[in-house]
Amino acid sequence: MTALTMVGRVVERQSRVYRRVWRGSVFSAFLAPLMFLAAIGLGLGGLVDKSSGEVDGLSYLVFVTPGLLAASVMQTATGESLWPIMAGTKWLRTFHGMLATPLGVAAIFGGHVTWVAIRIILSSSVFLAVAALLGGVVSAWAPLAIPAAVLTAVAFAAPLSAYAATQDTDLTFGPIMRLVVQPLFLFSGTFFPVEQLPSWLQPLAALSPLWHGVELCRAATTGQGSAPAILVHVLVLLAVIAAGSAVGVRTFKRRLAP
Amino acid sequence: MWKTWPAPGVAPVALSDVSESRPGPVITGSDLTKSFGAHQAVRGIDFEVEAGESFGFLGPNGAGKTSTMRMIGCVSPLSGGELRVLGMDPRVDGAKIRARLGVVPQEDTLDTELTVWDNLVIYGRYFGLPRSLLRSRCQELLEFVQLADRRDSLVDPLSGGMRRRLSIARGLVNDPDVLLLDEPTTGLDPQARHLVWERLYQLQNRGVTQVLTTHYMEEAEQLCDRLVIMDEGRIVDEGAPAELIAKHSTREVVELRFPSEADRRSALPRLEALGERIEVLAERVLVYSSDGEAAVSWMHGDGLEPSSVLVRRSTLEDVFLHLTGRSLNE
Structure with a gap:
């Protein structure tokens, strides 16, 4: 089996499980982002447009749609890369079962991350389609928001899976959601341009992978954005993915095959 | 298949x-x-x-x-x-x-x-x-x-x-x-x-x-x-x-329990003469002998009164005990 086939076999297992449990993820992966879009984009956006006319030259709905897309895929990827990793390494030990076959740790790690990417393709497609119907998407480049969303999601899935494999309990996972994911969700150019932040805070936004993801998604759905900036965002996300994967293969090995 | x-x-x-x-x-x-x-x-x-x-x-x-x-x-x-x-x-x-x-x-x-x-x-x-x-x-x-x-x-x-x-x-x-x-x-x-x-x-x-x-x-x-x-x-x-048992143990073992610690202690010197060797565990004394029944009747003739007597075949448990001095499931 080639390395790619092995990754495919792990994905096959994940999709088999998903066929049984997909109903449980419909709300968090599909409906919740759309409810945000309705409440923030249409409800709050109406007020914003009335008072200021536009944000960065865009209606608020058009501005916030890519932000919500990137933020929701970050949340999905994070949730999929903390507790499910703990289940594979400790609670259900399914990764140990996989490792007793020709699959190696790289295939197990790669299969997990690939599955997250596939989930994101599904959920971001639905989100974009509905957002387009509501008027939140104004550019023909919008389908490129899907690969942008995948990059964003994997930039969280890879390093967080790497981290989760080092943990013996899930005690730190809740705080990560509250103290890392939530602030990023709010302050990464999702709901308002980072220029609204105090000037000393603005450079920090560049450290947030989510900000790079939001900017990429926004370039796609609005058709605005300079090529060099887009390239930088892509490279930053790829660098995070590469580093997270390199560390992840090591932490998986240390946990599963000491 | x-x-x-x-x-x-x-x-x-x-x-x-x-x-x-x-x-x-x-x-x-x-x-x-x-x-x-x-x-x-x-x-x-x-x-x-x-x-x-x-x-x-x-x-x-x-x-x-x-x-x-x-x-x-x-x-x-x-x-x-x-x-x-x-x-x-x-x-x-x-x-x-x-x-x-x-x-x-x-x-x-x-x-x-x-x-x-x-x-x-x-x-x-x-x-x-x-x-x-x-x-x-x-x-x-x-x-x-x-x-x-x-x-x-x-x-x-x-x-x-x-x-x-x-x-x-x-x-x-x-x-x-x-x-x-x-x-x-x-x-x-x-x-x-x-x-x-x-x-x-x-x-x-x-x-x-x-x-x-x-x-x-x-x-x-x-x-x-x-x-x-x-x-x-x-x-x-x-x-x-079977080889390991034959090598490290006798064919049979007599397991004895005694009503009190004192009874047991006083019996030990005579038990040692009874079989090839003995093992003293927390609650039991094991007497290793090629003929368990013979050892038991000899013991009764000697006036020893254990509270329970069991004659059994040697097992790998006995082999482990002999080789390490400890019981397998300790």
């Missing part, structure tokens, strides 16, 4: 061919060690497993059995020494070796998010087996482990014995050359244990090489053609169960 199935991707090597064309062991360990930080779990062991035999690692918890099994299973790098599995080096060919091993781990790693059937099919897919082959093979395996009627059940509602049998079926899905069983019946009730043993006998009769660890001397006697006794990371002796 499935020894005749072709193993895709690997030239199907019938076990008899292995022993005819390439005589020699399927697994060889020499001066094998495993350390976790400062802790040495395996301290230099030598062993060989022949094709078609059922080979055991017997020893108490913490003896290094599971660490050894994990090295053989190529999921734990060696710290030192040499290991060859199916003619290959685990450090280089881990994935190729794992493709030809079946593993039944001590702690179940069944996929509780899948049904019984999908557990087998998906596991077969990890080995790169085609779905068409798996459809027939998984059905046969379910029948073999008597779980055909539970095929659409999830794993959680299964009893411990059923899960272990499912683990065994899963370990056979790639038609392995060697089956590794780590404590195959630990935690099972006697009836479930016998069902598992019965399946393992059948596999032995089909020529599947088995390597197992256990801390049950009864299991070792039942299942192993040959075994090594491990203690504190070392092998203390090896041989067939």
Whole structure:
């Protein structure tokens, strides 16, 4: 089996499980982002447009749609890369079962991350389609928001899976959601341009992978954005993915095959 | 039955061919060690497993059995020494070796998010087996482990014995050359244990090489053609169960309990003269003798009054006690 086939076999297992449990993820992966879009984009956006006319030259709905897309895929990827990793390494030990076959740790790690990417393709497609119907998407480049969303999601899935494999309990996972994911969700150019932040805070936004993801998604759905900036965002996300994967293969090995 | 199935991707090597064309062991360990930080779990062991035999690692918890099994299973790098599995080096060919091993781990790693059937099919897919082959093979395996009627059940509602049998079926899905069983019946009730043993006998009769660890001397006697006794990371002796018993113990053992500590202490000098040797345990005194009944009548003639007397055959438990000075299940 080639390395790619092995990754495919792990994905096959994940999709088999998903066929049984997909109903449980419909709300968090599909409906919740759309409810945000309705409440923030249409409800709050109406007020914003009335008072200021536009944000960065865009209606608020058009501005916030890519932000919500990137933020929701970050949340999905994070949730999929903390507790499910703990289940594979400790609670259900399914990764140990996989490792007793020709699959190696790289295939197990790669299969997990690939599955997250596939989930994101599904959920971001639905989100974009509905957002387009509501008027939140104004550019023909919008389908490129899907690969942008995948990059964003994997930039969280890879390093967080790497981290989760080092943990013996899930005690730190809740705080990560509250103290890392939530602030990023709010302050990464999702709901308002980072220029609204105090000037000393603005450079920090560049450290947030989510900000790079939001900017990429926004370039796609609005058709605005300079090529060099887009390239930088892509490279930053790829660098995070590469580093997270390199560390992840090591932490998986240390946990599963000491 | 499935020894005749072709193993895709690997030239199907019938076990008899292995022993005819390439005589020699399927697994060889020499001066094998495993350390976790400062802790040495395996301290230099030598062993060989022949094709078609059922080979055991017997020893108490913490003896290094599971660490050894994990090295053989190529999921734990060696710290030192040499290991060859199916003619290959685990450090280089881990994935190729794992493709030809079946593993039944001590702690179940069944996929509780899948049904019984999908557990087998998906596991077969990890080995790169085609779905068409798996459809027939998984059905046969379910029948073999008597779980055909539970095929659409999830794993959680299964009893411990059923899960272990499912683990065994899963370990056979790639038609392995060697089956590794780590404590195959630990935690099972006697009836479930016998069902598992019965399946393992059948596999032995089909020529599947088995390597197992256990801390049950009864299991070792039942299942192993040959075994090594491990203690504190070392092998203390090896041989067939009957050989080891003949070598380290007498044919029979008289187990005695005394009403009080004082009675026991006063009896000890006379008991020592009774058999070849004695072992004094927390609650019992064991008298080793080739003729237990004779020893008992001699003891009664000597006026000793133990509160209970049991004459039994020697077991591997006695061998372990003699070699290490401790009981297996301490």
